Amino acid sequence: MADRRPLIAANWKMHKTPDEAFRDASSIVEMTQQAVKTVDILIAPSFVCLERTAKALSGSGVALGSQNMHWEAYGAYTGEVSASMILACGCTFVILGHSERRQYFGETDKGVNLKTLAAVEAGLVPVVCVGESLKEREKGETFNVLDRQVQEGLKNVPFKPDRLPVLAYEPIWAIGTGLTATPEQAQQAHEHIRAGLEQICGKTLANSVRILYGGSVKPANIGQLMQMPDIDGALVGGASLEPADFASLANFGQ
Numbered sequence: 001m002a003d004r005r006p007l008i009a010a011n012w013k014m015h016k017t018p019d020e021a022f023r024d025a026s027s028i029v030e031m032t033q034q035a036v037k038t039v040d041i042l043i044a045p046s047f048v049c050l051e052r053t054a055k056a057l058s059g060s061g062v063a064l065g066s067q068n069m070h071w072e073a074y075g076a077y078t079g080e081v082s083a084s085m086i087l088a089c090g091c092t093f094v095i096l097g098h099s100e101r102r103q104y105f106g107e108t109d110k111g112v113n114l115k116t117l118a119a120v121e122a123g124l125v126p127v128v129c130v131g132e133s134l135k136e137r138e139k140g141e142t143f144n145v146l147d148r149q150v151q152e153g154l155k156n157v158p159f160k161p162d163r164l165p166v167l168a169y170e171p172i173w174a175i176g177t178g179l180t181a182t183p184e185q186a187q188q189a190h191e192h193i194r195a196g197l198e199q200i201c202g203k204t205l206a207n208s209v210r211i212l213y214g215g216s217v218k219p220a221n222i223g224q225l226m227q228m229p230d231i232d233g234a235l236v237g238g239a240s241l242e243p244a245d246f247a248s249l250a251n252f253g254q
């Protein structure tokens, strides 16, 4: 099995002011000084908090990411930000195609693909989110949904060994609901996603791509999830808002 460095990512969604983000990111840095040596840690605050969060993370080894971006470089796109803007704020990662973006803001696989292409071109690492709804799972469509989202989202995306895209498997029914996929359910989906990636980029690169699990990850369940062979980290919403909880997730292996 390829040696994949774990990635534990915080998605702060629409929470925290710039001052609160600075305070909480500083606490996380303080509490993860050991973990950063072996685990990649990422914080994705809202756009308005990027600059202050970057200051808190400076020199720490904890990475900064954005929760979204537009695919165009600039232009008349009210309310949007571009890759160069988030790069200038210190981002190295960008979360794309989160189910909340798909569900509430009409994001499509095509849009996710355009954003992913633009992110990689700009030198950002995209964290591309995929996952089925409860209805789709109950109808036995989970793998079809994942195949479509992965194939369309990553269409023509170059797999550069030093900047491989990250995938996040986030079953929609487990996001913010307190329901977590069992480690076995998550592993099954991750294994399927990796097999699909193999068709796209070949076995070696597919084995190097990190696949995160997201959906009510908490200090109490991260240990079991991380024991699964194809789970390479976590994308965390609710439990990332409290610095001590997020730090304990990042410290899962300590």
Ligand code: PEP
Pocket (backbone or CB within 6 Å): 011, 170, 174, 175, 176, 177, 178, 214, 215, 216, 217, 235, 236, 237, 238, 239
């Ligand atoms: C998420 O929003 O990506 C997420 C997984 O949220 P939560 O951890 O709250 O389920």
